[in-house]
Amino acid sequence: MSRACSATAAARFPPALAPETAILEEGAGAEILALLQQRGALFFDELVRGTRRLSTDVERGLRELIGAGLVTSDGFQGLREIAGGSKRHGRRHGRRGSSYLRGGLFSGGGPPGRWSPVEAPTSEDGTPLDRADIEDLAEAVADVMLQRYGVVFRDLYPLEAFTVPWREVLRALRRLEARGIIRGGRFVTGFAGEQYALPEALTLLRKIRREPTSGQRITISAVDPANLTGVVLPGPRVPHQAGRSITLVDGVIPADSAGHVVALAEPALTGIER
Numbered sequence: 116m117s118r119a120c121s122a123t124a125a126a127r128f129p130p131a132l133a134p135e136t137a138i139l140e141e142g143a144g145a146e147i148l149a150l151l152q153q154r155g156a157l158f159f160d161e162l163v164r165g166t167r168r169l170s171t172d173v174e175r176g177l178r179e180l181i182g183a184g185l186v187t188s189d190g191f192q193g194l195r196e197i198a199g200g201s202k203r204h205g206r207r208h209g210r211r212g213s214s215y216l217r218g219g220l221f222s223g224g225g226p227p228g229r230w231s232p233v234e235a236p237t238s239e240d241g242t243p244l245d246r247a248d249i250e251d252l253a254e255a256v257a258d259v260m261l262q263r264y265g266v267v268f269r270d271l272y273p274l275e276a277f278t279v280p281w282r283e284v285l286r287a288l289r290r291l292e293a294r295g296i297i298r299g300g301r302f303v304t305g306f307a308g309e310q311y312a313l314p315e316a317l318t319l320l321r322k323i324r325r326e327p328t329s330g331q332r333i334t335i336s337a338v339d340p341a342n343l344t345g346v347v348l349p350g351p352r353v354p355h356q357a358g359r360s361i362t363l364v365d366g367v368i369p370a371d372s373a374g375h376v377v378a379l380a381e382p383a384l385t386g387i388e389r
Contacts, residue, residue, distance in 0.1 A: 143168055151186065159226050187230070193227050196226040250290075253287035264340070265319070267288065300312070332362060333363045335360065336361075337357075344368065
């Protein structure tokens with residue numbers, strides 16, 4: 116029920132992805148976003164100097180931009196400190212002393228990490244997509260991943276070349292679960308975050324789990340989407356290169372097979388056993 120409520124809330128009150136609809140045209144948030152779009156990723160002290168605002172104003176502006184989904188940081192600590200609010204920062208600054216030198220110059224410090232703007236999805240001509248188009252595109256991406264993998268979670272997304280942010284795909288998956296099309300839960304161990312799966316994929320997983328191992332060998336091309344080495348399967352990542360194959364025994368790479376990657380005669384995708 117909670118996921119259904121969150122999906123409804125996300126649909127009714129989605130975070131805007133375009134600057135002109137997310138924040139006011141004036142204020143610290145607008146100045147910070149303009150500076151990041153002009154100069155790229157910046158540290159907190161560079162934002163303070165670039166906007167010529169107080170550090171507390173920059174923190175407040177970053178908090179607004181984070182809430183609108185317009186900026187991100189390359190580390191979690193900075194996000195946590197900004198989300199902690201002014202009281203937390205006030206206690207920290209109180210222990211450390213003033214962040215300003217004589218003459219009002221900022222001496223540095225603030226939340227760690229570099230801040231950068233979040234790219235909004237655009238059409239082929241570069242025009243920002245409206246909310247309805249983004250949701251439709253995200254659901255299409257979610258459907259492609261579900262049909263490809265059966266079970267979808269965050270660690271699989273970097274394997275794809277989609278331009279839609281993962282947060283939008285995650286909201287689409289929540290909406291699909293609320294409609295009863297897919298199921299959410301913990302299906303693959305060892306991975307953090309939400310997981311979603313097609314009902315038929317769960318049925319197949321339960322069937323395979325009950326079956327005894329038979330030593331079945333399957334060879335796939337290294338460019339096949341089923342190449343999940345280094346992600347789901349343990350061991351080093353096998354690059355997606357044509358002319359290579361991967362041999363799996365009962366769905367995993369044999370522990371004693373150090374050289375499981377071999378050359379394949381072209382065409383690499385012909386006659387692969389599934």
